[in-house]
Amino acid sequence: MTELDFDFLRVLLQRRSGLFLSIEKRYLVESRLGMLCRRRAIAGIPALVAQLRTCPASELEAAVVDAMTTNETLFFRDRTPFDLFRDIILPEKLAANAQSRTLRIWCAAVSTGQEAYSLAMLLDEVADRLAGWTVEILGTDISADVLERARQGLYSQFEVQRGLPIQLLLKHFRQEGDKWRLSERIRDKVDLKQHNLLEPNHQFGQFDIIFCRNVLIYFDVPTKARVMAALAGRLAQNGAFILGAAETVIGITTTLVPDPQYRGVYRDAASTAQARRPGFAATAERSSALPPLKIVRT
Structure with a gap:
């Protein structure tokens, strides 16, 4: 993933969900979106970003946001x-x-x-x-x-x-x-x-x-x-x-x-x-x- 691709994803995620990603979170983007690419048979994150640039506000954007959202929860969390x-x-x-x-x-x-x-x-x-x-x-x-x-x-x-x-x-x-x-x-x-x-x-x-x-x-x-x-x-x-x-x-x-x-x-x-x-x-x-x-x- 290039720096330009990472910057594009950071802006997209903050605009769509409010999620703020520091440069230290680059590994998290590569891990989670790498899994998304494999599930969707996309060649890799550069190819994913290319599709996102071509089709803004698409279902794929929503899938990227979903993949990057942390869904950690449990019953009676922090009692x-x-x-x-x-x-x-x-x-x-x-x-x-x-x-x-x-x-x-x-x-x-x-x-x-x-x-x-x-x-x-x-x-x-x-x-x-x-x-x-x-x-x-x-x-x-x-x-x-x-x-x-x-x-x-x-x-x-x-x-x-x-x-x-x-x-x-x-x-x-x-x-x-x-x-x-x-x-x-x-x-x-x-x-x-x-x-x-x-x-x-x-x-x-x-x-x-x-x-x-x-x-x-x-x-x-x-x-x-x-x-x-x-x-x-x-x-x-x-x-x-x-x-x-x-x-x-x-x-x-x-x-x-x-x-x-x-x-x-x-x-x-x-x-x-x-x-x-x-x-x-x-x-x-x-x-x-x-x-x-x-x-x-x-």
């Missing part, structure tokens, strides 16, 4: 955000939305679905508290291929062993050969749609809770700011925005501010300044609202 969701954020929203009895959650960059399905399983554990409520979980991703895998809900033994509590595996999955199929009942709780975070998102409406974890790390600062501005515009007043443990909004946006008590949780800056931590009940009230789920590790 803390899910504990916060169930024990802190969910009781908060149940109290705040008691009149409308609606709850909307967005999992951006949902990949093969484990994050959204983890939330769906947690909500299923408190289904009695949500009787009469309209609960929506939207999962979006740029890749049509991973979304199709998510819709199938079929996971390998390795995938279900990564973070999934054994009692939830036995409750919500059935074994099919050497794989495990998530129940249709849980899959039906999640609406999966293809969406590029660089594109307009107004069609999705407002959300009480937005998960966008371990995505910003792949963007440069201007792209991070653009994506965060778009996502923050979808967050309802007094909503909760959850980032990955290694991510922050500091230096990227002033629309959201860190929750002073819970790492990885962010709040709307205007609402927070006006109401001095609106929507947060006392710790005793929160802990009594929903008893913590006991997790048995696999």
Whole structure:
């Protein structure tokens, strides 16, 4: 792969997906796109780039973006955000939305679905508290291929062993050969749609809770700011925005501010300044609202 070919691919990937590739990532491009070339019987990366130059905005471009997108995910990844969701954020929203009895959650960059399905399983554990409520979980991703895998809900033994509590595996999955199929009942709780975070998102409406974890790390600062501005515009007043443990909004946006008590949780800056931590009940009230789920590790 020539330097010109690499530069062309870097520009294409950043324009189409926001993915920023430093020169140190050249090996990753050669590895992943080399596999794509072999699958499609393309002579090599120079031939691939020649086709991309000839046919911009083609299906091949989408395949290149898909090949370069990191789809690393697992059930209950980094357990803390899910504990916060169930024990802190969910009781908060149940109290705040008691009149409308609606709850909307967005999992951006949902990949093969484990994050959204983890939330769906947690909500299923408190289904009695949500009787009469309209609960929506939207999962979006740029890749049509991973979304199709998510819709199938079929996971390998390795995938279900990564973070999934054994009692939830036995409750919500059935074994099919050497794989495990998530129940249709849980899959039906999640609406999966293809969406590029660089594109307009107004069609999705407002959300009480937005998960966008371990995505910003792949963007440069201007792209991070653009994506965060778009996502923050979808967050309802007094909503909760959850980032990955290694991510922050500091230096990227002033629309959201860190929750002073819970790492990885962010709040709307205007609402927070006006109401001095609106929507947060006392710790005793929160802990009594929903008893913590006991997790048995696999």
